[in-house]
Amino acid sequence: MKRVTYIKRSDRLKNYSIKEIAKLANVSSATVSRVINNSSYVEEEKRQRVIKVIQETNYIPNKVARSLFKHSSQIIGYIVPSITNPFFNELGRYIEQIAYQSNYHIILCNSNNNYEAELEYIRNLQAMNVDGLILTTTNTNLKYKTTMPVISIDRGFDYENNLVSIRSDHYTSGYLAAEHLYETGCKNMVFLGPFNTISTAKLRLQGYQAFCIENQLEARSLECGYEFEDGLKAMEILLKKYKNCDGIVCANDIVAIACYKILYNNNLKVPYDIKLIGYDNILSSEQVTPSLTTIEQPIEEIAKNAMKYMIDIIEKKEIVQKNIVLPVKLIKRETT
Incomplete structure (x- = not known):
C-alpha cells in the first residue's frame, strides 16, 4: 500500500495545485480530478488517500478552471x-x-x-x-x-x-392603491414615485391616473426616489405644495415610513388627517406602528x-x- 506524504502544519495554509495534491497522495492528477468531480470509478483505497490529503491541506478546487472544463x-x-x-x-x-x-x-x-x-x-x-x-x-x-x-x-x-x-403587475397596483384610498374617504390624493426614471413606477402612476380619471379626481403626483431620504424630502415638499392632501400612494414601503415620520413631526395623525399606502409588503411594513397598509409584491x-x-x-x-x-x-x- 502506498503511503500518504506527511504535511507540515506550516504548509496547511499554502495554496496547493492539483498536481501537488496528486504527488502528496501518490496518485495521478487524473485520479485527483476524478475524486473531486466524482466523475468516474476510483479504487476506494486511492479515493481515501486523496480525500485525506485534501482534508489535511484544506485544498480548495479552482472553480473558474473547473467551470471552463x-x-x-x-x-x-x-x-x-x-x-x-x-x-x-x-x-x-x-x-x-x-x-x-x-x-x-x-x-x-x-x-x-x-x-x-x-x-x-x-x-x-x-x-x-x-x-x-x-x-x-x-x-x-x-x-x-x-x-x-x-x-x-x-x-x-x-x-x-x-x-x-x-x-409584478405594477399598473394594477397603482389602480388598487388609489381605489383603496378613495374607498376610505380620500378625494385629494398624491402619488409619490420615480416615474420619470423607473419604468415600474411609471406603470404604477398610470394605474393610479386611470382610477382618478374614472372617478373624476385630480391625478396629482410628485417625483420621489425609492430611498428613505427621498421620502423625507418629498414629504416636506408635498405638505407645502398640496396642503389639502388626504391620501398618499407611496413609491414603496420605505418611502411610506419616511412620510409617516414627517407627518408625525408636523403633528398630523395617520390615518385620521392623512392616509398612507406603501408598496412591496416588506417585513418592516408590519413591524412599524401604526402598521402599514401596502400593496404586496409576490417576492x-x-x-x-x-x-x-x-x-x-x-x-x-x-x-x-x-x-x-x-x-x-x-x-x-x-x-x-
Missing part, C-alpha cells in the same frame, strides 16, 4: 440597483435559498443605481464564467450584449440574451420563477421567451 461554474450573478432597499434584500434571500437547494451559488453585486457600475459587474461576471445573470437594471433604455443568459426581474430591459422577464414567487427559468436555461431545456407578470394584493393595515 465542465462548461458550468454552478454560479449565478445577481445584480441589484440598491442593497439598502429591503425589497431586493428579501428577494435575494429567496433566490439564494432556492439556488443553494439546487447546488448553485449566488454572487451579489450592488450597482448603487449606477449604470456604468452595472456594466462593469456584468463584464466581471462574464470573465468569471458564471452560468447566468439575474438582473434588476438601473437603465432600461440602453442595450448591452452578453454571452450569458439573462433574466430580468422587476424592470424590463433590452439585453440581447434577456430570455425571461419577471415582474417569493418572483424568486422561484427567476431560479426555475434560470436553471432550465442552464440545463439547455427549451425556453420560449417569456414576459411573466405576477398578481399583486392589497394588504389592509392601520395607516388607512
